[in-house]
Amino acid sequence: MKTPKSIQIEIFDHPDELITKAKETAQKYGVHFLGDTDQGVIRGFGFKADYLFQENVLTITVFRKPAFLPWTTxxxxxxxxxxMDPG
Structure with missing residues (x-):
């Protein structure tokens, strides 16, 4: 993957709840998750990404993903x- 891609999501829940859930999910699936309610990194299964909270917007920037996996997925x-799945 040559160019990182950012995904921005409006967050309505408190960031503490989201981070707690994310850490639990990461641990369950063996993914490395290091971060807090401001910023952090996620690595595992061919992925490398970071995230940043700014007010009520979560920005996840994906730096590496498996080549066979399309961006839409x-x-x-x-x-x-x-x-926040739109449906």
Whole structure:
């Protein structure tokens, strides 16, 4: 993957709840998650990303993903993980 891609999601829940859930999910699936309610990094299964909270917007920037996985699927899964799946 040559160019990082950012996904921005409006967050309605408190960031503490989202981070707690993300850490639990990461541990369950063996993904490295290091961060807090401001920023952090996520690595595992061919992915490398970071995230940043600014007010009520979560920005996840994906630096590496498996080549066979299309961007639409990556974005769909990210949104589903933060319970913001558009449908």
């Amino acid at each position: 990556v974005e769909e899964k990210v949104r589903a993980l933060v319970n």
